[in-house]
Amino acid sequence: MTRTDEELVASATAGDLEAFNQLVSRWERPIYALAYRTLGREEDARDVVQDAFLRAFRGLRGFKGEAKFSSWLYRITLNLCRDWIRRERRAPIVQVPEGTDPIDIADDQAAPTESVEDLVARREMSAAVSRAMAELPEEQRTAIILKEYHGLTFQEIADMLNCPLSTVKTRLYQGLSVLRRRLERQQAADASLRRATWESS
């Protein structure tokens, strides 16, 4: 039977290290995704993940369960990401896989039915989104990441970021609007480039 986060937290607090290992195993992937999308670089995201779980472990006895364990973990991770951004004094880095090697591309096909052209287009879009997100203000980027990739409710985001519900919605709306314009511009530029390449060949 699968134990709930709360049960695992209680066991871990009582000294059951295996319970904490299970919590890590359950939440490592989402926490890594959050850190990666916030910071934009794998190496930094890995460091933040390790630090986040270490902090969570140290703070277990102070965690009283007012919020969900996952929300608490997300907050720790976001604080670490914010510290990282301030320490480095720079915006998130855009780290995009090359993705032009046919073998590499074949390995990454989501399904056997996905054509190579579709896969290349998907990768290009992934890179474009990554770039556009990196240019957004931190608050807007965070709101979009939490809503789109982690499925949090507006209220959960507001509680996590300690701001009013209306602020969360404003940040999200503004962020999506800016992204939309940038991606439309990017898609238009890509289409123009493809047309030029096709005409020259």
Place this chain on the structure above:
Amino acid sequence: MCDERERLLDYLYDACDPAERRRVDAHLSGCETCREELSGLRAVRLDLQSWTVPDRDSVWKPFVPRRVPSWWRDVPAWTLAAAASVMFLLGMGGGLLARLVAPPVAVVQQAPPVAPVLQAAPTLTAAQASAMEQRVLTALIARLDSQPVAAHAQPASLVLTPVMKQQIEAQMRALIAESELRQGQAIGTAMFKVMGDADKSFVRRAQFNTFRNQELPQTVQWAMTQALMQQGGR
């Protein structure tokens, strides 16, 4: 543009109740601007789903679970200390008795016929050495035979049986392990005190990794993990 931003966002993320949803539907049917806005937001949400996160191995090295406690972990420290003292006294008594029982060994070593021959014969052959060993043994046995019966009947009762040796060995191991755990706890506490003082997460992480990556004994790792937990909230 209509001032429907917040309602449109709730509608987009399906966060409004049915009545509200019907109201937005009614508005959209008559507002081209909002329909386009909603369509654009849906498109950008779709684009966002293409942003994938690279696969990678786990960065977390699982904590080492606590070892199953041995029976002697529950024994009070003073009994272990007493046991150690008894073992020490037994060993010392045995040694003294052995010295009392076997004085001929010293006599044989100092005996003029043996020692000078050994020192003066650097080119001693194997046959000569063997013969000499035989002579020494013969002398030793003769000396022991000449002792009163009571004197060498007593040490015979002190000869350690294999079972006794195993028990002694097990108790000594227990004492060593106990000492190891205490040292580990001391190291752990000291290390995390330093880490807490440093108050920099990357320093803590580096030190934490150092101790986890080293192949430290499980008892030390366990003790350090406990020290880490005890510092929770700092």
